[in-house]
Amino acid sequence: MWFTIDFHSHVPVYEQIKNKIKEKIVKKEVNENEFIPSIRTLAKEIGVNLNTVARSYRELEQEGIIQSVRGSGYIVIGIDKDKIFDEKIEEFRKIVISAKNLKIEKRDLLKVIDEIYGGE
């Protein structure tokens, strides 16, 4: 299974798909000039409609990250890592602010980070 979708999230499914694929590319689980799963394959795998995946792919193509090859599928072009980085950091900043507002202490956040990145 390539990845899973949270159907109860407020984030639309097509956005989740876009994000997951961007992650895969950054993590080099798919490399440039490689094909990603076909629209139909991925749709079946994650249990969504073909059109939903198609929309994700179409938007990723508009962002210049993948490109359709007629009759063959979608191929990875490349990704602007700085942009992805900045977007995620901004998202991260918002939730840290929100956590601070909720009087969550710094050490509680650090604990989570250590858990995930490994202590040290």
Add this chain to the structure above:
Amino acid sequence: MWFTIDFHSHVPVYEQIKNKIKEKIVKKEVNENEFIPSIRTLAKEIGVNLNTVARSYRELEQEGIIQSVRGSGYIVIGIDKDKIFDEKIEEFRKIVISAKNLKIEKRDLLKVIDEIYGGE
């Protein structure tokens, strides 16, 4: 202005309102037994429809956080800080995982936390 709404977020407006009010309560900007703004007032202030604010208040009441006082408005009952804490930590954990997936380094996250919480 009490707070602002991101109308182009994927998070529904009524959810944003609920979250902001919870933050206010935890931060003690509104205390127990105090009134929060009337539906009408808040709706006008943040530029949304009455029904939207009404829905937020209704759900907050169902969660036992506020209570309607006939003819007067809504009064703060109290809040289960542990639950709020856990929810936010969980949200935080997800984005940290996502950041790690994107090969964002630990120190980049720590930098953001220091910025917001104050270094050290």
Add this chain to the structure above:
Amino acid sequence: MWFTIDFHSHVPVYEQIKNKIKEKIVKKEVNENEFIPSIRTLAKEIGVNLNTVARSYRELEQEGIIQSVRGSGYIVIGIDKDKIFDEKIEEFRKIVISAKNLKIEKRDLLKVIDEIYGGE
């Protein structure tokens, strides 16, 4: 009727809709800050599915030409006339080249232009 669609064209319906709306804006048949017809209204009027119009509007929004207003509709932001101009001139250039290749004479093209723009 706002406009009509050529269902036998190779140009996809959603593209035709986008082009027609761009024309309307340039021609000032709809002005900035005015609403264009709702997705459902336009879909019914030109006899296409709601999703098709929705896609057109979504892409026009991505291009910064219109913007969605929650619960109200889509409002015109503005349009980069130079870009539209350049695109159309480029399209025009291609067909002129093609006409020349087909040994169509210059005066035959000029005749068409005079017909449409008014002679002289």
Add this chain to the structure above:
Amino acid sequence: MWFTIDFHSHVPVYEQIKNKIKEKIVKKEVNENEFIPSIRTLAKEIGVNLNTVARSYRELEQEGIIQSVRGSGYIVIGIDKDKIFDEKIEEFRKIVISAKNLKIEKRDLLKVIDEIYGGE
């Protein structure tokens, strides 16, 4: 290379091939009773599938423009120039109307024509 194909055009590849061949015939780059490239050759040259070229040739044959010669290939029969002319002029007319709608001035179109046909 005989000609090139725009794979991201909305015009189907088999239509593009047909049009290019018609142009070649009108321009007398291939004359009557001469062979055009074999399906296999042309397919390889422009990088499309055999079936696609085959479809183009089949339709050109139906239009009486070329004819298959068993074991040899396809030979040019002739072309109804008036029909080609009318089709192209009609296509031209549409874009001129569209240009006028976009408030493009007559002189801008004339400039393009002069560029391509040579001034005067």
Add this chain to the structure above:
DNA sequence: GTGGTCTAGACCACT
């Protein structure tokens, strides 16, 4: 009523 998303299913162009 408005936009936003999604499903199910279809046909076309192309390899």
Add this chain to the structure above:
DNA sequence: GTGGTCTAGACCACA
């Protein structure tokens, strides 16, 4: 088999 487009119809969030 692949992508590209479209229809019909549904549910949600919002004014």
